[in-house]
Amino acid sequence: MQTLLLVGAAFLLFVALAYNFLIGRRNQVDNIFASVDAQLKKRYDLIPNLVSAVKAALAHERGLLETITTLRTEGLRVKAFEEVARVDAELSAALGRLHVNVEAYPHLQANQNLLHLQRTLVDVEEHISAARRAYNQSVTDYNNAIEMIPTNLLARFLGYERKKLFEIPPSLRQHPPLRPLS
Numbered sequence: 001m002q003t004l005l006l007v008g009a010a011f012l013l014f015v016a017l018a019y020n021f022l023i024g025r026r027n028q029v030d031n032i033f034a035s036v037d038a039q040l041k042k043r044y045d046l047i048p049n050l051v052s053a054v055k056a057a058l059a060h061e062r063g064l065l066e067t068i069t070t071l072r073t074e075g076l077r078v079k080a081f082e083e084v085a086r087v088d089a090e091l092s093a094a095l096g097r098l099h100v101n102v103e104a105y106p107h108l109q110a111n112q113n114l115l116h117l118q119r120t121l122v123d124v125e126e127h128i129s130a131a132r133r134a135y136n137q138s139v140t141d142y143n144n145a146i147e148m149i150p151t152n153l154l155a156r157f158l159g160y161e162r163k164k165l166f167e168i169p170p171s172l173r174q175h176p177p178l179r180p181l182s
Helices: 002-055 059-077 081-103 112-147 151-158
Strands: none
Touching: 002 059, 002 081, 002 112, 002 151, 059 081, 081 112, 112 151
């Protein structure tokens, strides 16, 4: 009888520790996703100033500026991971195209306000990249925890599912075209 109680207590201890471990991993993913979201919000706050600074000089790029503005608005609205990741990837590509276009205009490169905005955007992009890496590592740890023995048994029972990584779609992996130096 005493052995049965000891085995039962050990089992309950295992379940409690495994449960707490899984909750910790899940909460870590949520926390780091919130960090990614905060960095994306910084980017979204910066975009109207950037668009205003280049709008007059790049009137022929109206479509690109409208795309950036539309993606910014959409990015502020979406909450589901898949949509956040899609908008983030599309906006990164559009901002890359804008940066290439700005480089082609020396008078824009002399604009101190624009230069400051570009430096700030580069800084924000670096923080977004770091937050994505932290998120992906956290998701990998979480996915490992819910798939590896013995915690996978409890995870399956609790209905935990794999989370997706931040990935850039192949269509957006293309680099913007380089313009020849004059």
